[in-house]
Amino acid sequence: MKAAVITIGDEILLGQITDTNSRYIARELAAMGIETVAMHTVADAGEEILNALKAALSRADLVFLTGGLGPTKDDLTKKTLADFFDMPLVFNPQVYSWLEEMILPRRGEINEYNKTQAMLPQGCKVLRNLRGTASGMWFEKEGKITVSLPGVPFEMEYLMQAEVLPLLKQKCGASLLQYNLLHVYNIPEAELALRLRPFEEQLPPGVGLAYLPSEDEVKLRLTAKGGALKDLQSQTEILKTHLQGLRFAEGEKPSNVAAVARLFTQNGLTLATAESCTGGNIARLITGLAGASDYFLGGIVSYSNQVKKDVLGVSAADLEKYGAVSQPVAQQMAQGARKVTGADWAVSTTGIAGPGGGSPQKPVGTVWIAVAGPAGGFAKKFVFSSVRERNIGKASAKALEMLCDAVRADVHIK
Secondary structure (H helix, E strand, O other): OOOEEEOOOHHHOOOOOOOOOHHHHHHHHHHHHEEEEEEEEHHHHHHHHHHHHHHHHHHHHEEEEEOOOOEEEEEEEHHHHHHHHHOOOOEEEHHHHHHHHHHHHOOOOHHHHHHHHHEEEOOEEOOOOOOOOOEEEEEEOOOEHHHEEEOOHHHHHHHHHHHHHHHHHHHHHHHHHEEEEEEEEEOOOHHHHHHHHHHHHHHOOOEEEEEEEOOEEEEEEEEHHHHHHHHHHHHHHHHHHHHHHHHHHOOOOHHHHHHHHHHHHHHHEEEEEEEOOHHHHHHHHHHHHOOOOOOEEEEEEEOOHHHHHHOOOHHHHHHHOOOOOOOHHHHHHHHHHHHHHHEEEEEEEEOOOOOOOOOOOOOOEEEEEEEEOEEEEEEEEEEEEOOOHHHHHHHHHHHHHHHHHHHHHOOOOO
């Protein structure tokens, strides 16, 4: 089964916001074995939306549209879809009652723009949006499926999880690919691909290998369909032999931050962070998951040496002798975070995110990460890349990974 994604919005084309919806949808579909073959962004214009939809349906069995579902005149997706599927826009009493439940307790009245959200194409399947006023819509025609979702990411993501993915599994389960997933760590995608070239060359027809790189790993997705399903497990075992000597894990795996959350809550532990080069990104990742208050006590963004000294207790002499980007400073930052907050564990980062500030001895991308716990601590040096955003992301991911490994290795964790 093949999919295409169309994002709608002048603000995306103008560069005012970043399209994260396409990436999210493609990732969720890939997890189900659905291949995304096209992504396209168009303006809030009926003709542009229509042309993109026709092109997408010529290539894919499943088409997603996000955006253009607001109540104002420049949001044209709903009308365009109604015309394309020959379904007149009609008032939907059920949707209006949902709007009343959502809006009246907060605002006391539903205005004329809100009421237009209850006008939907007659005959489409309505997907209830509990995160906003724009309903999702599901259309089926000539064996193909078109799904229209709000452009607001957290509304779109809710509808994907609550409505769309369960429906896809119910309707399309028999035609989906089956796959096995391997997580490979501490090796660049290009180097891994070179290593696995002999494996790919021997793959039987119907079995494919995809590389899904992220900041802290490369996922390998081995897929099979139809008559090749019988080969999936045997090819997975062959793939593992090509990964000997590398650190890898099999199956679905929670993110590093989800693993931290589970590890700390299950064992009744507390955590603090001390961040310099990552600028609070680790704390952001931690608090982005519900329930973080059960174990996360707080974080210190010690960007300046003065804060490192005054708040975290880092030695002025060590800062002078070794510099802020060094093993002693990283370790003292983690230890200081434990002391200031009273946490059981702490993790710290100090480095040169870039693009400037590097030297031959400490090039851009140099990061020291330290972990401190009840029995002591340790630090490791990494040299990531020359790209600031990538360095922040990689350092954050590696810090969470190191923290997990340290806690799991502690004698008190069974």
